[in-house]
Amino acid sequence: MTALPPTQVEPHPWRGLAWLSRRECHRVLKLWKQTILAPVIAALLFMVVFGLSLGNSISEINGFKYQVYIVPGLIAMAMAQAAYSNNSSTIFQARNDRYLDDILSAPMSAWQMHIGYLAGGGLRSLMIGVLLTALALPITGAPLEHPLELLAAVLLLSTAFGALGIIVGVYAQSWDNQSFINNIVILPLIFLGGVFYSVSRLGTPWEQISHFNPLFYVVDATRYGFLGASDVNPVISLSIVAVITIGLVSWSQYLFSTGHRLKP
Amino acid sequence: MDVLASQTPAALGVKGLTKRYGDGTLALHDLDLEVPAGSFFGLLGPNGAGKTTLIGAICNLVRPTAGEISVFGHEGSSMHARRMIGIAEQEPNLDKFLTVFETLLYHGGYYGMAKGEASERAEQMIDAFDLRAKRDVEAPKLSGGMRRRLLLARALLHRPNLVILDEPTAGVDLELRHELWSYIRKLHEQGTTILLTTHYLEEAEALCDEIALISGGRIVARDTATGLKDSHGVGTLEEVYLKTVSSGRIALAEEAART
Ligand SMILES: Nc1ncnc2c1ncn2[C@@H]1O[C@H](COP(=O)(O)OP(=O)(O)OP(=O)(O)O)[C@@H](O)[C@H]1O
Numbered sequence: 001m002t003a004l005p006p007t008q009v010e011p012h013p014w015r016g017l018a019w020l021s022r023r024e025c026h027r028v029l030k031l032w033k034q035t036i037l038a039p040v041i042a043a044l045l046f047m048v049v050f051g052l053s054l055g056n057s058i059s060e061i062n063g064f065k066y067q068v069y070i071v072p073g074l075i076a077m078a079m080a081q082a083a084y085s086n087n088s089s090t091i092f093q094a095r096n097d098r099y100l101d102d103i104l105s106a107p108m109s110a111w112q113m114h115i116g117y118l119a120g121g122g123l124r125s126l127m128i129g130v131l132l133t134a135l136a137l138p139i140t141g142a143p144l145e146h147p148l149e150l151l152a153a154v155l156l157l158s159t160a161f162g163a164l165g166i167i168v169g170v171y172a173q174s175w176d177n178q179s180f181i182n183n184i185v186i187l188p189l190i191f192l193g194g195v196f197y198s199v200s201r202l203g204t205p206w207e208q209i210s211h212f213n214p215l216f217y218v219v220d221a222t223r224y225g226f227l228g229a230s231d232v233n234p235v236i237s238l239s240i241v242a243v244i245t246i247g248l249v250s251w252s253q254y255l256f257s258t259g260h261r262l263k264p
Numbered sequence: 265m266d267v268l269a270s271q272t273p274a275a276l277g278v279k280g281l282t283k284r285y286g287d288g289t290l291a292l293h294d295l296d297l298e299v300p301a302g303s304f305f306g307l308l309g310p311n312g313a314g315k316t317t318l319i320g321a322i323c324n325l326v327r328p329t330a331g332e333i334s335v336f337g338h339e340g341s342s343m344h345a346r347r348m349i350g351i352a353e354q355e356p357n358l359d360k361f362l363t364v365f366e367t368l369l370y371h372g373g374y375y376g377m378a379k380g381e382a383s384e385r386a387e388q389m390i391d392a393f394d395l396r397a398k399r400d401v402e403a404p405k406l407s408g409g410m411r412r413r414l415l416l417a418r419a420l421l422h423r424p425n426l427v428i429l430d431e432p433t434a435g436v437d438l439e440l441r442h443e444l445w446s447y448i449r450k451l452h453e454q455g456t457t458i459l460l461t462t463h464y465l466e467e468a469e470a471l472c473d474e475i476a477l478i479s480g481g482r483i484v485a486r487d488t489a490t491g492l493k494d495s496h497g498v499g500t501l502e503e504v505y506l507k508t509v510s511s512g513r514i515a516l517a518e519e520a521a522r523t
């Protein structure tokens with residue numbers, strides 16, 4: 001037998017990560033009408049319809065006009081949903097059509113695959129955030145008081161919801177599962193988290209109950225970044241959001257590390 | 265030369281590999297297999313024998329219940345092992361958001377190739393597999409045979425040392441089959457190890473220098489085509505297949521009855 005000794009080629013897993021991230025971003029940009037344009041228009045509609053129509057009949061909240069007060073929460077909501085729905089659908093599609101195998105067999109470590117899949121939701125979420133900020137601030141006159149705290153809040157929320165999207169995409173049995181989680185869990189929690197009102201105005205016991213809603217801290221930390229005002233201390237809300245992020249990222253990392261539900 | 269050959273680690277070493285799926289199906293049962301470096305190796309067996317499961321375990325697509333896998337001496341799940349394997353799965357699984365060229369380019373990237381190298385190689389494979397006219401067409405818009413071509417081109421793109429083809433010629437026209445085999449033969453002559461599953465026994469006999477028969481999750485016979493025929497005292501591979509495969513089925517049924 002004239003077997004040539006196998007040539008040793010270095011695996012370069014970092015390149016694999018770069019190309020997987022690129023693929024995920026490519027998908028977002030290719031479907032830009034659905035992934036970027038539609039959520040931006042939807043959030044702007046909320047701002048215009050709720051803010052400008054109700055703005056004059058609702059008195060100021062914590063010293064802000066109503067149309068200004070709701071901007072941060074709506075941006076946080078749009079970003080969270082974008083990161084979530086992007087990653088849940090990309091993972092579900094890749095599993096369902098089994099082209100995920102091309103990634104699972106590639107020379108990349110589990111965490112490199114994980115970060116690659118987080119990249120698409122991150123890009124989509126941040127693009128929506130930047131566009132909405134650029135449009136909403138001039139339209140409503142909302143300020144941007146603490147850019148660094150805002151950046152920390154949106155990076156954490158994009159990562160957390162991106163990881164949640166991966167988790168749901170991995171466990172989902174059908175397409176319906178993902179929108180079910182979105183409609184039944186994420187949307188209500190965000191609405192109840194004080195996008196449209198200050199939970200401090202709810203009074204006992206609803207104010208205290210709202211503090212058990214993790215999404216309340218996401219909205220509140222984002223609001224602090226924009227308006228410089230918040231219901232709880234921003235250090236507390238950012239810390240809670242960070243803990244939630246770490247929890248969700250650990251869970252999705254566990255799925256990649258063990259292959260649980262990704263591989264039979 | 266012989267000394268050298270014996271020092272080269274096997275392209276594939278499988279020891280005590282067992283796979284029980286979540287629903288209790290025992291697909292591989294304490295399976296041992298060694299595929300020498302540089303061989304053209306055929307893996308034959310009936311539907312449900314465990315061929316695709318075995319390949320999945322080798323390529324990190326199936327989680328083994330027990331056992332060890334090595335690829336050219338590297339632990340099966342290591343980066344080096346993964347980099348050395350190219351797999352074309354039984355069912356075409358192409359990324360629906362990528363064109364033919366992008367499918368190949370991104371695959372090269374996932375496998376750690378530099379961009380220029382991957383892009384050059386992608387163009388080569390497009391010509392080799394006669395996909396030039398469809399270069400910028402997305403996978404869902406290809407015909408079934410073209411998808412199969414792209415699947416094979418993708419498997420070979422990163423110049424793997426061990427190429428695993430799971431029924432590459434199922435549902436493929438005669439022309440592509442001939443082209444494919446002449447291409448794979450050339451690769452083999454250049455030193456690439458080929459592991460092939462197929463239900464076409466004459467194809468396996470003509471191409472493979474060694475054949476293993478798998479049934480009920482175990483290897484039930486293994487030799488050259490001639491060796492298999494001689495040891496079973498029959499004239500065709502088909503007769504060997506029928507004899508050995510039924511013994512595997514009986515063994516699995518007994519095993520299932522015991523557990
Ligand atoms: N994901 C899975 N979950 C449960 N059982 C499975 C799964 N995949 C395969 N099996 C079972 O494992 C056994 C081996 O299947 P496998 O696909 O490995 O066979 P095969 O030799 O490739 O067959 P074929 O020639 O039909 O492709 C079969 O009994 C099959 O039903």
Ligand SMILES: [Mg+2]
Nearest residue numbers: 315316354430
């Ligand atoms: Mg099979």
